[in-house]
Amino acid sequence: MTVNPERRSSASTVAVLGAGSWGTTFAKILADSAAAAGIERSIRLWGRRSEVVDQINTLHRNEQYLKGIALPSSITASTDVAEVLAGAELVVVAVPAQTLRPQLREWKERMPPGAFVVSLMKGLELHSDARMSEVLCEELGIPASRVAVVSGPNLAMEIAREEPTASVVACSDSEAAVWIARNCTAPYFRPYTTTDVTGVEIGGIVKNIIALAVGICEGKQMGDNTKASVITRGLAETSRLTLALGGQAQTMAGLAGLGDLVATCSSPLSRNHTAGRLLGTGLTLEQVTAEMTQTAEGIKSAQAVHELAGKLDVEMPITAAVVAVLAGKLSVDELGPVLLARDLKPEGDY
Secondary structure, eight states, X not given: OOOOXXXXXXXXXXXXXXXXXXXXXXXXXXXXXXXXXXXXXXXXXXXXXXXXXXHHHHHSOOTXXXXXXXXXXXXXXXXXHHHHHTTOSEEEEOSOXXXXXXXXXXXXXXXXXXXXXXXXXXXXXXXXXXXHHHHHHHHHTOOXXXXXXXXXXXXXXXXXXXOOXXXXXXXXXXXXXXXXXXXXXXXXXXXXXXXOHHHHHHHHHHHHHHHHHHHHHHHTTOOHHHHHHHHHHHHHHHHHHHHHTTOOHHHHTSIIXXXXXXXXXXXXTOHHHHHHHHHHTTOOHHHHHXXXXXXXXXXXXXXXXXHHXXXXXXXXXXXXXXXXXXXXXXXXXXXXXXXXTSOOOOTTOO
């Protein structure tokens, strides 16, 4: 039975599924939020790899993903998902998008009843075109009012270093969004709330693809004019898809739209930007994948976004060009000329 989040006290037990850079960073946010409020909170982190889990428990570090960052002692880790989930009031999910559905099928029976679930994932499922919040609802059999999404300009290492940032908590239930936001408000992390789950998720998905394009431009040693043009027109096509799916235009002008896009397209800490830059230097997709230590979700989601745009008759030329590059149908040298060869039209046309 769902409990009105306004009547709940702050979450005393939180499970975070995924011990990568963003999952571990968000666990730190949750711990620091509780400490700042003078609240006792247990944060349990699930990880696949025993060496990562052991390091978190013994050294309070996750050196592979957050080098040099000390983690609060209230964070513990385990490879046993049942142990991590037991009694959790809030469950945060931070696993690669394309692995989410099969993992949820393994975890469903262990999910604590009544818990709110938060997605940190920014991907679109291949073949189904489902957003991560939709996959969570489908596989866990819970209403959308119990599923939230956190997105925004959230480069994990900057936040782990406690560099100030803002973010967005999106949930169809505005009271649930506020409750979740209260639980992750740290001195350096300020969440806003919205009910536009679709817009927040689409912004987080498509910006990864645009970042690949910007990275390719950088790898080709193109200038700031080029990159700014791709970012701006990338926001336009993200907005077109968002509106076609029922999302709100104002979301695209906010943290989960423009804010996330600028951060991801501009920072060397961005995995998608890095992957694009490597492609731009002439590496093959296979070589880029081998060199990357973490998942660049844009590579996985680009085809799904392209297919969804086709079904909705939404024009997304940058996405289409990136998909062609990833499929080997277009060289990185041809990317710029292809985009510039489009028909002339007014800038404001969506």
